Amino acid sequence: MSDLEYLKQRKSYDEKAKSAKSNGMKFTTVSGQGIDVFYGPDDIENINYLSEIGFPGEYPYTRGIHPNGYRGKIWTMRQFAGFGSPEDTNERFHYLLNHGQTGLSVAFDLPTLMGWDADAPISDGEVGICGVAISSLQDMEILFDKIPLDKVSTSMTINSPAAMIFAFYLAVAQKQGVDFKNLRGTLQNDILKEYIAQKEFIYPPTPSMRIIVDMIEYCKNEVPQWNPVSVSGYHIREAGSTS
Template identity: 75%
Template sequence: MESEYKKAKERYLDRLSESVTAPRRYSTVSDLPIKECYFPDDIEGKDYLSDIGFPGEYPFTRGIHTTGYRGKIWTMRQFAGFGTPEDTNRRFKYLLSKGQTGLSVAFDLPTLMGWDADAEMSRGEVGICGVSVSSLLDMEILFKDIPLDKVSTSMTINSPAAMIFAFYLAVAKKQGLKLDLLSGTLQNDILKEYIAQKEFIFPPRPSMRIIVDMIEFCKNETPKWNPISISGYHIREAGSTAVQELAFTLADGFAYIEACLERGMDIDSFAPRLSFFFNSHLDFFEEIAKFRAARRIYARRMKEVYKAKNPRSWWLRFHSQTAGCTLTAQQPENNIVRTAYQALAAVLGGTQSLHTNSMDETLALPSEKAVKIALRTQQMLAFETGVINTVDPLGGSYFIEKLTDEMEEGAEKIFSEIDALGGVIPAIEAGYFQKEIANSAYRYQLQLESKEKIIVGVNEYVDPDENVDIPILRISPEVEIEQKNGWLSSGTAEIKKK
């Protein structure tokens, strides 16, 4: 039987070589080389139970839940925030009325940097890239008439996370709620700020101490709350490859775990509430393999290195967002299609929650029309495509399993490089992450300029007579005036034609 297979494979390869008239190099978006075809011997020697396993069983390559999405569909959590707290409160209610199942708060740059709306450094930025929150009153308005025990809330906040979370807890108490009823996630990932997003306030080591304090607090006071979402999204947006995103994100997660262990916390007392946040980029199969490799690497490290006993501590739970950096100002309607493919990759990769970008996000914050299309994209994916009907439909694919192995091998190589530098914080201080991301971004840009990689509407299939005519969300200057003066506005964001 084996010899018949080898002969048949050789015949196929002969036909394949004869059919290729103009050889070219095929690779993933991250530049991993891709073979013409994959075969059983590409995954020869794999042990099914220890390397792949069943869905819901160690090492969770095929997903952390036994029933997949047949048991529970992913949380549809659209990122939202702009203008005044009242503006964003209306957007939250709009999204919930359209079927969104979780809230996700985008804060403006002054809030992310710990500045009040009336600070000199905030001038010109108040409410522009997210909602402006300077006080407890702002937070009360933001969640007015939204019962916090009935909705899961994610907050993308890092450096001032402790203060913003304190506001949120105070609002919950004013609603008469017990803190142990609250569910949601703080991003609270300062390490990726030094690596990619650059919105940090304190140096790395004191910042780590604050985060460990918060993990310890949440463990005791808000047991349903995820105190940190270890984020690879911004690392990928900065220009990293998929393997770098995978490795850098998990390395950050392991650094937080080790800091908590040094504090004297038991691994199983906090690990089940750790969560992750990944980018779902354009290369469909590479992204699926990345998510599968992430679960397997994490499960093995948690069980074998950190000696976690609770199987839930072995779970890598993650939110995903489609890739903002792939959206184009040219032919913005094309972004609807890009987002749909990226969302499908996230779902087939086993995400627990998902944000789909809107077609206009490279031009402005999303309009109501654009964000509704983005949400409908998830709903059609869940209820019209059949992807929820069976658990891990791509499991066992020769290509997927081989690519998963290659992602894991690449990540392990990067872990060794970080360890050789003394760990994540010394590597940050040495500029290792920043240099690696810059080099990857430069290589990709060269590929775009040479047309080795194609972006439709940008470096190929360009429409020189294009006239972008979609609704654009404009933030009125009145937002900053009203926030600075503490007025309770009726909302000042407007939809205008570009």
């Protein structure tokens, strides 16, 4: 189709669209950006394809992080799970994996999220509630007992003590004889949203960010398939932001 033919048909379409019946609703993105009824080649004529759209699996990743999308790797199915003792949750993990789950998502209890041991007085009444209690490397070894960490990806919803929990995870992998380069998974580790939304922080922002940057650098070099941070817009939105 030539540019002239396109413009002719576009003009005809625009005239029909103006007189078409409308329900009067305003359509926008979640950030309030207006959404037109139709988009054509002229809407992207000023866009640099390589720098602003790009190829699938390549920067700027507007078309996904894999070259062939879900044709090559379908999404991971994982149920957020964790309760009671490491033994309790390990049993639940095996149940989920045996019933078709393709990844793990670890829920930690409040003492663990705040960096407290299970036997600390402040943890009284909260141990193993709404998540698994992890106080030591031995707890982590029990949590992933008989689960080959190079065969399953693991998401861990942990923020302030993420460096410690991740170190435990790496130690378990090392004990299993797993090469860190074969580990796959994600840490939430989004500490900035803790200060303005969820409030589960331990250290001030500056040293916290330094720890996270160190973790990003370490993962880049040593655990390349691991996602060291998962930016969590959900918490900020639930705390009252409008976009």
